[in-house]
Amino acid sequence: MADVALQPNTVGAAQPVRKRSGLQKALKRKSTAAFLMTLPLIILIALLVLYPAFYSLHLATLNKSMQRFVGLGNFEFLFKRDTFWLVVKQSCIFAITAVLFKALIGFIVAHFVHNIPAKGQRKWRGMLLVPWVIPPAMSTLAWLWLFDPSYSAFNYTLSFFGIGPIPWTGDADWARFSVILVNVWYGAPFFMIMYLASLKSVPEQLYEAAAIDGANWWQRIWYVTLPMMRNIIAITTLFSLIVTFANFDIVRILTAGGPLDHTHIFATWAFRIGIEGSDIPLGASVSLFMVPILAVAAIFILRDVNKRGNEA
Amino acid sequence: MSSVTIDKAAPTRTVKLGSMSRDRKWALRWSYFFLTLFAIFSLLPPIYMLVTSLKSSAEISAATNPWWVFHPTLENYVGLLTSNQFLRFFLNSALVSIFVVTITMLISVPAAFALARMRFWGSATLATGVFLTYLIPDSLLFIPLFKVFAQFGDWTGIQLINRWYVLLFIYPTLTVPFCTWIMIGYFASIPKELDEAAIIDGASWFQTLTRIFIPVALPGLIAATIFAFTVSWAQFLYPLVFTTSTDQLVLPVGIITTLIKGDVFNWGQIMTGALLGAAPPLIIYAFLMDYYIAGLTAGATKG
Amino acid sequence: MADVALRKVVKRYDDVEAVRGIDLDIADHEFIVLVGPSGCGKSTTLRMIAGLEDISDGDIMIGGDVVNDVPPKDRDIAMVFQNYALYPHMTVAENMSFGLRLKHYPKAEIKARVTEAARLLDITDLIDRKPKQLSGGQRQRVAMGRAIVRNPKVFLFDEPLSNLDAKLRVQMRIEIKKVHQKVRTTTVYVTHDQVEAMTLADRVVVMNKGRIEQIGTPNELYHKPATRFVAGFIGSPAMNFIPCRLEDVGGTLQIRLTDRIAFALPPARAARYNALPRTEKLLLGIRPEHLTESHAHLGPGVESFDTVLDVTEPMGMETLVYFGLDGTPVCGRVDPNAGAKDGAPMRLAMDLNNMHLLNEATGVVI
Numbered sequence: 001m002a003d004v005a006l007q008p009n010t011v012g013a014a015q016p017v018r019k020r021s022g023l024q025k026a027l028k029r030k031s032t033a034a035f036l037m038t039l040p041l042i043i044l045i046a047l048l049v050l051y052p053a054f055y056s057l058h059l060a061t062l063n064k065s066m067q068r069f070v071g072l073g074n075f076e077f078l079f080k081r082d083t084f085w086l087v088v089k090q091s092c093i094f095a096i097t098a099v100l101f102k103a104l105i106g107f108i109v110a111h112f113v114h115n116i117p118a119k120g121q122r123k124w125r126g127m128l129l130v131p132w133v134i135p136p137a138m139s140t141l142a143w144l145w146l147f148d149p150s151y152s153a154f155n156y157t158l159s160f161f162g163i164g165p166i167p168w169t170g171d172a173d174w175a176r177f178s179v180i181l182v183n184v185w186y187g188a189p190f191f192m193i194m195y196l197a198s199l200k201s202v203p204e205q206l207y208e209a210a211a212i213d214g215a216n217w218w219q220r221i222w223y224v225t226l227p228m229m230r231n232i233i234a235i236t237t238l239f240s241l242i243v244t245f246a247n248f249d250i251v252r253i254l255t256a257g258g259p260l261d262h263t264h265i266f267a268t269w270a271f272r273i274g275i276e277g278s279d280i281p282l283g284a285s286v287s288l289f290m291v292p293i294l295a296v297a298a299i300f301i302l303r304d305v306n307k308r309g310n311e312a
Numbered sequence: 313m314s315s316v317t318i319d320k321a322a323p324t325r326t327v328k329l330g331s332m333s334r335d336r337k338w339a340l341r342w343s344y345f346f347l348t349l350f351a352i353f354s355l356l357p358p359i360y361m362l363v364t365s366l367k368s369s370a371e372i373s374a375a376t377n378p379w380w381v382f383h384p385t386l387e388n389y390v391g392l393l394t395s396n397q398f399l400r401f402f403l404n405s406a407l408v409s410i411f412v413v414t415i416t417m418l419i420s421v422p423a424a425f426a427l428a429r430m431r432f433w434g435s436a437t438l439a440t441g442v443f444l445t446y447l448i449p450d451s452l453l454f455i456p457l458f459k460v461f462a463q464f465g466d467w468t469g470i471q472l473i474n475r476w477y478v479l480l481f482i483y484p485t486l487t488v489p490f491c492t493w494i495m496i497g498y499f500a501s502i503p504k505e506l507d508e509a510a511i512i513d514g515a516s517w518f519q520t521l522t523r524i525f526i527p528v529a530l531p532g533l534i535a536a537t538i539f540a541f542t543v544s545w546a547q548f549l550y551p552l553v554f555t556t557s558t559d560q561l562v563l564p565v566g567i568i569t570t571l572i573k574g575d576v577f578n579w580g581q582i583m584t585g586a587l588l589g590a591a592p593p594l595i596i597y598a599f600l601m602d603y604y605i606a607g608l609t610a611g612a613t614k615g
Numbered sequence: 616m617a618d619v620a621l622r623k624v625v626k627r628y629d630d631v632e633a634v635r636g637i638d639l640d641i642a643d644h645e646f647i648v649l650v651g652p653s654g655c656g657k658s659t660t661l662r663m664i665a666g667l668e669d670i671s672d673g674d675i676m677i678g679g680d681v682v683n684d685v686p687p688k689d690r691d692i693a694m695v696f697q698n699y700a701l702y703p704h705m706t707v708a709e710n711m712s713f714g715l716r717l718k719h720y721p722k723a724e725i726k727a728r729v730t731e732a733a734r735l736l737d738i739t740d741l742i743d744r745k746p747k748q749l750s751g752g753q754r755q756r757v758a759m760g761r762a763i764v765r766n767p768k769v770f771l772f773d774e775p776l777s778n779l780d781a782k783l784r785v786q787m788r789i790e791i792k793k794v795h796q797k798v799r800t801t802t803v804y805v806t807h808d809q810v811e812a813m814t815l816a817d818r819v820v821v822m823n824k825g826r827i828e829q830i831g832t833p834n835e836l837y838h839k840p841a842t843r844f845v846a847g848f849i850g851s852p853a854m855n856f857i858p859c860r861l862e863d864v865g866g867t868l869q870i871r872l873t874d875r876i877a878f879a880l881p882p883a884r885a886a887r888y889n890a891l892p893r894t895e896k897l898l899l900g901i902r903p904e905h906l907t908e909s910h911a912h913l914g915p916g917v918e919s920f921d922t923v924l925d926v927t928e929p930m931g932m933e934t935l936v937y938f939g940l941d942g943t944p945v946c947g948r949v950d951p952n953a954g955a956k957d958g959a960p961m962r963l964a965m966d967l968n969n970m971h972l973l974n975e976a977t978g979v980v981i
Contacts, residue, residue, distance in 0.1 A: 030430055034431075035426075037425065037426040038422075038423040038435075038438060041423040041488060042438070044419060044488055045441065045445050045485075049453065052457045053452070053453065053456065055456045056453075059459060108346070112342075112343040115343040122601075124347055126598075127351045127354060130354055131354050133593050133604070134594065135542075135545060135546030135593065136548070137546065137565075137589075139357050139586070141567070142357035142360055145579050145582070146357065148579075151579075153360060156377070156378050156379075185354070185357070193609060197605075217339075239447075242449065245449075246450070248451045248549045249549065253568065271451075271549070271553070274458075275455070280455055280458070280459055284456060287451065287454075294449070298447045302444065505700035506702065508665075508667050508687075509696060509700040509761075511667070511686075511688060512665060512687045513688070514688035514714050514718055523713075527704040530704075
């Protein structure tokens with residue numbers, strides 16, 4: 001590169017006068033380069049996310065052998081089945097209860113961690129986040145073993161208090177409780193971490209000002225902490241709602257939908273019908289029922305994330 | 313905080329300050345008490361995995377105190393680590409994760425750079441689109457994706473289903489949107505003057521990316537890499553749908569489908585397998601906790 | 616080394632014109648300072664010279680060549696940014712040599728240039744440190760070093776001292792001037808601080824609302840401002856503007872400030888302003904240093920008057936006094952021993968030899 005510094009006067013000699021066309025070319029070059037850099041991303045999203053998403057709409061209108069168009073037949077069929085309504089009910093109970101407890105426990109634990117001296121926080125935070133780090137399929141196996149009908153370590157312990165034995169995964173109501181418990185165990189640390197990050201961003205002076213104004217600890221939470229954290233609570237909750245609603249691993253491994261389909265949620269039932277039962281169109285129809293709730297949550301998240309972005 | 317310091321200096325000055333200090337001390341005790349409870353709750357399953365993994369089958373079926381190992385043995389570990397099948401699962405998982413991490417970074421870093429710095433037509437919409445894609449769960453796409461790949465096999469004769477490498481096409485749908493999103497945030501936080509200085513220094517866009525942006529945003533890159541790895545390692549639904557032959561399975565699916573034989577649960581081996589399967593993410597977490605948490609919290613924020 | 620010329624340069628953002636047709640000739644070796652309030656277009660102008668912003672209309676020439684479409688790297692310029700923009704992952708030496716390394720200069724030459732620049736800026740000891748380990752002033756030196764090693768045709772400075780504290784700013788100002796005296800590279804320097812502009816520049820370009828108000832040496836701007844904006848912007852405390860009109864009293868031309876206060880103009884001034892219509896609304900521009908305490912032996916053209924002070928500010932070597940003339944706030948500069956007190960009456964003297972007369976409507980100095 002015999003460059004400009006060595007031959008100073010050749011700069012711009014190539015295009016001595018006009019600019020308009022060259023400028024547009026330059027702009028084009030920059031945006032072309034940018035487009036090429038995003039092209040793999042666009043192709044990936046288009047082929048492996050958008051196309052399958054719309055393809056599932058098409059699939060849902062076919063019959064089991066996928067040779068005949070049945071319109072809304074699959075949906076009509078689903079509406080007439082009791083199991084479907086059981087799944088709808090259980091999905092809602094599962095997602096709402098689990099998210100509620102995750103949010104609550106996360107909030108409380110975050111406060112406890114925030115309360116203790118700063119130098120010990122790392123250690124506690126490290127321990128409390130472990131459930132989120134272990135692949136859920138692996139940790140659910142441990143829970144399955146803890147809940148085992150004949151060797152349950154929980155029942156062993158509870159028997160000393162004269163309780164039990166509890167049919168953790170054998171009885172419909174207990175099974176519902178168990179899948180929610182495991183989901184809360186897995187997801188609460190995520191809330192804890194998000195809240196903790198948000199708690200740390202509340203300026204200490206606000207609490208000092210509130211304390212001088214005579215606010216007790218409850219009023220400080222209500223008037224200072226919660227308003228400052230409102231946005232992150234909303235985002236985290238909505239985000240968790242999506243993930244919990246679409247959960248597969250925990251229910252699949254812990255109960256596989258049983259007993260008698262009472263713990264099936266959309267994902268596990270769609271898997272049972274679509275993959276195990278080889279009725280792909282019907283399975284696709286079941287999954288599609290998740291879309292409205294996911295879409296509503298996504299819209300709200302997007303609004304909040306953009307708001308956060310604008311505040312910053 | 314300040315009230316406590318004042319308090320220590322003059323402990324008997326006023327009743328009010330004294331009571332506040334006592335409140336704080338109690339608050340601290342309660343905090344530790346509840347934190348201990350929550351920590352036990354959090355660590356119970358992994359600890360129970362460890363306890364069980366050290367037991368022989370005989371001890372497990374004898375139904376002794378489940379929380380204690382009376383005759384510790386490594387036979388479960390030896391059994392799994394010398395089983396070709398289990399090592400195959402481990403290898404498959406490792407291959408899938410490493411390739412997916414590489415693919416993810418190759419796609420998302422340039423894309424994030426373009427979206428953060430080179431405004432072009434539709435770039436804002438695309439950034440939003442990336443975020444929305446990240447919200448689409450696996451359980452919504454597994455059925456159509458399965459069908460898409462089955463049809464792809466029918467049309468081209470290239471059979472991808474029931475091959476472990478089919479996961480290299482599918483996992484990026486989970487990892488790329490998130491990694492792109494957090495890299496956009498990290499890149500956007502780099503001052504604009506830095507790339508202007510690089511441009512004046514004579515760097516091309518590509519050089520600006522490789523020699524300035526990537527080194528400066530290295531913490532973000534590490535966070536994104538960790539995320540891509542843990543997602544790939546933990547993914548359960550897709551491999552369950554797409555792979556069935558035992559030599560094609562990844563670890564989570566392999567453990568569940570091969571160690572559970574009908575109603576016979578070999579719990580010692582299952583727990584050992586689960587613990588070994590949980591080990592890589594746990595080890596990464598132990599060493600790179602701050603990056604892990606940074607990635608986790610960055611997902612819900614813009615920049 | 617090269618001269619720089621701007622010909623009717625315009626910058627439009629959508630429908631806002633940030634720069635509205637600037638003509639400027641910068642000679643080789645010259646140190647030019649663009650000064651003005653924020654949003655006056657000075658930074659945009661600099662960035663257009665650098666090539667970081669496209670120009671909407673007009674031409675920019677460096678060394679006689681039109682560089683409108685030349686990318687920044689080929690313009691042979693170097694720029695120092697307000698926040699230094701040092702690459703945080705590189706050492707000082709790596710920061711300074713990055714541009715040369717990109718152009719594949721021989722290693723020996725890079726080393727020689729970096730060593731020379733480091734010596735010039737007195738940062739030889741810091742050469743292996745990372746920017747994080749440097750103080751603000753040191754970072755500023757490194758940023759300048761990065762510019763110097765390139766040996767460019769033009770140096771561009773974008774408010775380089777704004778992030779430093781007041782004391783360091785004065786020090787670095789002198790440092791920049793010294794460096795320029797040594798390397799003699801054509802320099803365009805942007806600042807909002809008129810003191811920096813006055814102290815550094817060979818010529819100052821005062822900008823306002825995307826236009827050039829006046830170009831001149833620091834002394835010209837101070838003593839012969841062309842407009843009210845320049846008169847008010849240059850000098851601290853700012854020039855006073857007092858509404859006034861001209862009147863003829865017994866054959867002499869008088870300037871009337873209030874009902875009570877009117878002064879006869881010195882002969883030179885009277886001749887200059889005599890043609891003006893007596894009804895025109897005018898402003899008397901007078902700097903605080905020309906409003907001092909009165910004493911027994913006033914020179915010709917210095918007139919005294921009585922007033923009541925509102926507030927006084929002792930500054931040490933002088934005391935600033937504030938008072939009102941028919942509601943117009945006025946500032947004067949008196950000797951600290953002149954006995955100025957808050958709320959007390961005081962006799963002041965106005966040096967009409969240094970007055971300016973402005974058209975109130977157009978803001979033009981007559």
